[in-house]
Amino acid sequence: MEKLVKGIIAAMVTSMNDDESLNLEEVKNQVNRQITAGVDGVFCLGTNGEAYILSEEEKLRVIETVVKTADGRVPVYVGTGMPGTADTIRLSKRAKELGADVLSVISPYFAAISQDEIYSHYAELASAVELPIVMYNMPARTGNNINPDTVARLSKVPNIVGIKDSGGNFDNMKQYIELTDSETFSVLSGNDALILWNLLAGGAGGITAVANIYPEVMVSIYRLFKAGDLEAAKQAQDSIRPIRNCFKFGNPNTVTKTAARIAGNPVGPCRRPFSFLSDAAIEKIKETVAADHSRGMR
Structure with missing residues (x-):
């Protein structure tokens, strides 16, 4: 059986109106845009999807919208990770009821946690919800790294099928x-700058924020790699460096949404307080997107 978890998965922003309410019509537009660009999956309610600041009722509305819009054309990944095991299981079951294909589950966060506790958290979730599970490692936000030996143990649990690593530590x-x-197990880069290097090392692809800005470019990295055109794949990978350099100006989610809007996609603001960029930062993002567009990046 061909692996489900692979390729370029768009880590979609959650489109909002100017008053910070959900803009579900634009969510639909963005799902269709990603699928038209050729992504291998769409992922809602991750870090870029602002899951940390959405109510549970809003999350369920987003899941329902994304699943219905995708309509089986590509797998739908849904972020269901919560600090506690019971809440993670509950939300994961709701996601399954609404038609999610894959669960993306960030490690427990805020409180310190041992590797044995991380193992137990994921193993209990896997036994409770019959869906493929992709673990999500993001120590800068969670305060906890999922260690390689813990991943090796969890990879043997039948429906734990992969991990997204956003730690930025290539080793x-x-x-x-x-x-x-x-x-049987997919390792995905959650750092857009490392997608090609992940593939060269034997990984399966990436879950990408930059797809919100340039989905066709991100898709091309994987397709060119699979076609054996490594030089062109490297050029595509390197082409996103200018926009990634803009992430230093603030919350990366805010930069991603701002750049997506400047690129012509009305995805709205991030929710306060995670929404401020200086005028100078916005001007630099405008300059960067204009230069990228002039080079044909879409």
Whole structure:
């Protein structure tokens, strides 16, 4: 059976109106835009989807909208990770009821946690919800790293099928690849700058924020790699460096949404307080997107 979890998965922003309410019509537009660009999956309610600041009722509305719009054309990944195991299981079951294909589950956060507790959290979730699970490692936000040996143990749980690593530590991600079976377990880069290097090391692709801005470019990295055109894949990978350099100006989610809007997609603001960019930052993002567009990046 061909692996479900692979390729370029768009880490979609959650479109909002100017008053910060959900803009579900634009959510639909963005799902269709991603699928038209050729992504291998769409992912809602991740970090870029502002899951941390949405109510549960809003999350369910987003899941329903994305699933119905995708309509089976690509797998729908849904972020269901919560600090507690019971809440993660509950939300994951709701996501399954609404038609999610894959769960993306960030490690427990805020409180310190041992590796044995991380193992138990994911193993209990896997036994409670019959859906493929992709773990999500983002120590800068959670305060907790999922260690490579813990990933190796969890990779043997039947419906834990992969991990997204947003830690930015390539050696950590490489150890994930080395210690797991690539036939049954997918290691995805959550850092857009490392997608090609993930693939070259034996990984399966990436879950990408930059797809909100340039979905065709992100898709091309994977397609060119699979076609064996490594030089063109490297050029595509390198082409996103200017927009990624803009992430230093503030919350990366805010930069992503701002750049997406400047690129012509009315996805709205991030919710306060995570919404401020200086005028100078906005001007630099405008300059960057204009230069990228002039080079044909879409």
